[in-house]
Amino acid sequence: MNDSSWGAPAGSGYWGPDQGPAPAGPAYDGLTAAQTRPMPIVPDDPAGDHQDDHDRGAASQSGPLFRDETPNEHPQEPMSTPSRPAEAPQPPQKKSAGRDLGAAIGVGVGLGAVIIASLFIWKAAFVGVIAVAVVVGLWELTSRLQERKGVRAPLVPLAVGGAAMVVAGYVRGAEGAWVAMALTALAVLVWRMTEPPEGYLKDVTAGIFAAFYVPFLATFVALMLTADDGPQRVLMFLVLTVVSDTGAYAIGWRFGRHKLAPRISPGKTREGLLGAVTFAMAAGALCMQFLIEDGSWWQGLVLGFAVAASATLGDLGESMIKRDLGIKDMGTLLPGHGGIMDRLDSLLPTAPVVWLLLVIFVGTA
DSSP, X not given: OOGGGGTSOTTSOEEETTTEEOOOSHHHHHHHHHHOOOOOOOOBOTTOOHHHHHHHTSOOBOOGGGOSSOOOSXXXXXXXXXXXXXXXXXXXXXXXXXXXXXXXXXXXXXXHHHHHHHHHHOHHHHHHHHHHHHHHHHHHHHHHHHHHHOOOOOHHHHHHHHHHHHHHHHHHHHHHHHHHHHHHHHHHHHHHTTSOSTTHHXXXXXXHHHHIIIIIHHHHHHHXXXXXXXXXXXXXXXXXXXXXXXXXXXXXXXXXXXXXXXXTEEEEEHHHHHHHHHHHHHHHXXXXXXXXXXXXXXXXXHHHHHHHHHHHHHHHHHHHHHHHHTOSOSOSSBTTTBSHHHHHTTHHHHHHHHHHHHHHHHOOO
16 A cells, blocks of 8 residues: 555655654655555455345455465555456356256157057057067166176066066966066076076076066056056056156256255255145046046046155155166166166056056956
8 A cells, every 4th residue: 555545645744643744854754665565455255155145234255264266366456446346246047957858858759659659559569669668678777787786687588578577467467477577587597597606696686676676567557558448547647657757847946945855866855746746636637537437536636646656756766776876867768868767767666556546446447
């Protein structure tokens, strides 16, 4: 800070407002010169705590010792220099969906068209769609298990047995599905015997788990299809699950504040779960009233609530698997969605729930 910043020219002999004139002479001029060093300005802290600013009603300031960033490389200016204008606050960033929504919507529409066409034109074609989805899902799951954990669940008996399970469920009912499941488990045990015994137990355990998790649960979709109004039942099952997921995403993205299961899936919120339940119950009431013969709206409310619960648990279950494997998606086959298993996660555990409730409400015919 130079002398002129206080309103007195250098060497004028004025010492201070209360001390009167300073004695003239070189010694006092030298003292004045030694005491008039520039004083640094404490800069405004642009990274201050906005919440504290709001509470105090004033901008937060701090010196270099209270900041994580490096000190200002430019020399400090005298106090006589006007302070820099405060930087304009950065606009808040918009929430991101985290995926390519355009690709996700396009893929979803394409899959929906294939499903609807096969479902209402020829039932057997839809059974083939289920079988293909099961085989691809098993391939994704076993591939990730081997890559991340070194678990070698045998894919060949799983794929053959899984497809047979779906067909048997459609042709022979629940008994056929159980028999195919048992034979698939036996085939996994035998197939793995052709390799060294190290890791045998964990490999066959993972294989039997995969057989139950993917094809056996998917078989209940084929069981729904066997009824006279099978296409309508399957369509309602798909609609309710998609509506539940959509409600959870929309409400959670917009209003979500309280985490549902942060250790498993940090993105899911309690508000999102409430949205899933609300949307699914409303869709269930409409579907049971107008889509299912002899159905009632109150049965749709029960069905919608059950679908929201099972779909959420299924989503959390696969999230637990992916977190254990240290991956974000099971695959990359579907742009904007991930892999087939990333779309089946909520459908698989929901299928037996919907099948059972429909049997209780309207029977199997």
